[in-house]
Amino acid sequence: MHERISSRRDIPAVSKVLEAVEGDFDLPRPVIVAIIRDELSVLRKSRTVPDFDDVVAQVRGALNRHGRSRLQPVINATGVVLHTNFGRATFAPTTALSVAQISSNYSNLEFDLTTGERGSRAAYVERNLAILCGAEAATVVNNCAAALVLVARHFAIPDREVIISRGELVQIGGGFRIGEILQDAGINLREVGATNRTSVTDYSKAISRNTGMILQVHRSNFFMEGFVESPRTQEIAQLAHKQRLPFVVDLGSGALPPTAHLAPDEHEPMPGETLNAGADLVCFSGDKLFGGPQAGIIAGKRRFVAALRREPLFRALRCDKLCLAALQATIDAHLRKSTSDIPALGLLQISKDELRARAANIFARLRGLPLQISVGRGRGKVGGGTLPRSVIASVTIDIVPEGCSLGEFASRLRRTTPPLIGYIANNCFKIDLRTVLHQQDEVVIDAVRSACSATLPPT
Numbered sequence: 413m414h415e416r417i418s419s420r421r422d423i424p425a426v427s428k429v430l431e432a433v434e435g436d437f438d439l440p441r442p443v444i445v446a447i448i449r450d451e452l453s454v455l456r457k458s459r460t461v462p463d464f465d466d467v468v469a470q471v472r473g474a475l476n477r478h479g480r481s482r483l484q485p486v487i488n489a490t491g492v493v494l495h496t497n498f499g500r501a502t503f504a505p506t507t508a509l510s511v512a513q514i515s516s517n518y519s520n521l522e523f524d525l526t527t528g529e530r531g532s533r534a535a536y537v538e539r540n541l542a543i544l545c546g547a548e549a550a551t552v553v554n555n556c557a558a559a560l561v562l563v564a565r566h567f568a569i570p571d572r573e574v575i576i577s578r579g580e581l582v583q584i585g586g587g588f589r590i591g592e593i594l595q596d597a598g599i600n601l602r603e604v605g606a607t608n609r610t611s612v613t614d615y616s617k618a619i620s621r622n623t624g625m626i627l628q629v630h631r632s633n634f635f636m637e638g639f640v641e642s643p644r645t646q647e648i649a650q651l652a653h654k655q656r657l658p659f660v661v662d663l664g665s666g667a668l669p670p671t672a673h674l675a676p677d678e679h680e681p682m683p684g685e686t687l688n689a690g691a692d693l694v695c696f697s698g699d700k701l702f703g704g705p706q707a708g709i710i711a712g713k714r715r716f717v718a719a720l721r722r723e724p725l726f727r728a729l730r731c732d733k734l735c736l737a738a739l740q741a742t743i744d745a746h747l748r749k750s751t752s753d754i755p756a757l758g759l760l761q762i763s764k765d766e767l768r769a770r771a772a773n774i775f776a777r778l779r780g781l782p783l784q785i786s787v788g789r790g791r792g793k794v795g796g797g798t799l800p801r802s803v804i805a806s807v808t809i810d811i812v813p814e815g816c817s818l819g820e821f822a823s824r825l826r827r828t829t830p831p832l833i834g835y836i837a838n839n840c841f842k843i844d845l846r847t848v849l850h851q852q853d854e855v856v857i858d859a860v861r862s863a864c865s866a867t868l869p870p871t
């Protein structure tokens with residue numbers, strides 16, 4: 413590599429670099445040109461300019477990285493069923509078809525086919541959701557965080573407080589803290605109790621003329637043990653009703669079929685039972701255990717749901733037609749108890765025998781590659797802040813590559829098409845089959861084969 417002190421003259425022309433790379437990338441031309449310009453401007457600022465070939469290699473690297481950020485299917489071999497990084501719940505073909513049909517045709521989104529006049533958006537979804545949750549009424553917004561903000565603002569703005577236990581100021585994922593999001597939305601929080609212990613008395617002492625509502629947040633993704641106390645939902649509900657205060661429960665995941673078979677020692681609260689226990693409203697995510705699209709489902713008292721729908725903010729948080737199309741398919745699948753149409757639930761129920769049989773097939777097909785392979789045990793999770801104590805036993809393909817490090821092997825698998833993401837544990841690369849959709853076994857075999865060859869694009 414010859415490096416020289418840079419002068420303007422040494423920087424290759426955009427058109428020349430473009431000519432060298434354009435045919436190799438499936439990116440729109442203006443994007444390729446912009447990325448070339450960015451790379452060249454970095455060179456312009458550095459003291460030395462590499463050879464033309466090295467410049468082209470650098471540009472190719474930048475184009476590859478950008479191309480890889482395009483939304484695309486991946487194989488989730490992590491064993492975490494509801495993985496926020498991988499889009500949480502996947503859709504069954506029927507749900508995907510419903511989205512495709514609604515998106516490629518006009519629809520009766522806000523048109524009443526009975527009267528021929530303007531109709532109510534989401535009427536079908538809302539009615540069926542209410543039936544499913546055993547609620548008087550239900551509605552949907554963009555996600556559960558939006559549902560929480562909508563509800564809290566409705567009851568607390570302009571000058572009221574939301575009472576919440578200090579043990580429930582939960583952080584959900586990267587940078588999403590319930591307390592902060594409510595405060596940023598202009599809500600005054602009245603925190604009660606201690607991190608590990610909150611009693612009904614703590615709630616009752618905090619109630620004043622300024623109280624707007626009491627909020628209970630399900631500790632989705634963690635659990636507390638030891639010197640802990642928190643009142644049951646019924647007890648808070650009784651207090652709230654005596655004081656004529658709305659009582660709202662953020663369930664996070666919201667189990668519809670019970671989860672006892674997945675986790676004997678842990679209980680994921682269900683919307684219906686929480687409403688029965690006295691909550692006026694519950695909210696939960698559409699794409700966690702519910703197994704549908706990103707959405708925030710709100711269910712409960714009719715007059716509260718109706719008031720929420722009249723909030724100007726509701727308009728800003730409403731779901732689009734694609735979301736509604738996916739939701740209605742998912743809700744109906746729940747109502748029909750058709751688990752096969754809700755992959756998130758189906759994946760959690762696959763037996764280990766079935767996974768073992770698939771592992772044996774994949775194992776046999778990978779023989780002869782420069783790898784040490786064995787069939788191992790997986791300790792998958794539900795994910796999405798659901799049943800955090802429970803491990804979902806699984807079956808893995810454990811690989812030790814012969815020609816490269818585990819990190820390099822993982823990186824190669826991320827560069828296959830589609831990319832495969834597993835994890836490294838006990839000195840091997842593990843592919844957990846619980847989250848590999850069964851029709852993807854061939855794709856897994858191909859991915860591992862191509863990770864063993866040298867034809868992948870560079871990092």
Ligand SMILES: *Cc1c(COP(=O)(O)O)cnc(C)c1O
Nearest residue numbers: 555556557632663664665697797
């Ligand atoms: C996941 C979760 C949320 C956020 O849900 P989104 O649909 O991702 O906005 C809110 N509250 C709880 C308790 C959760 O577990």
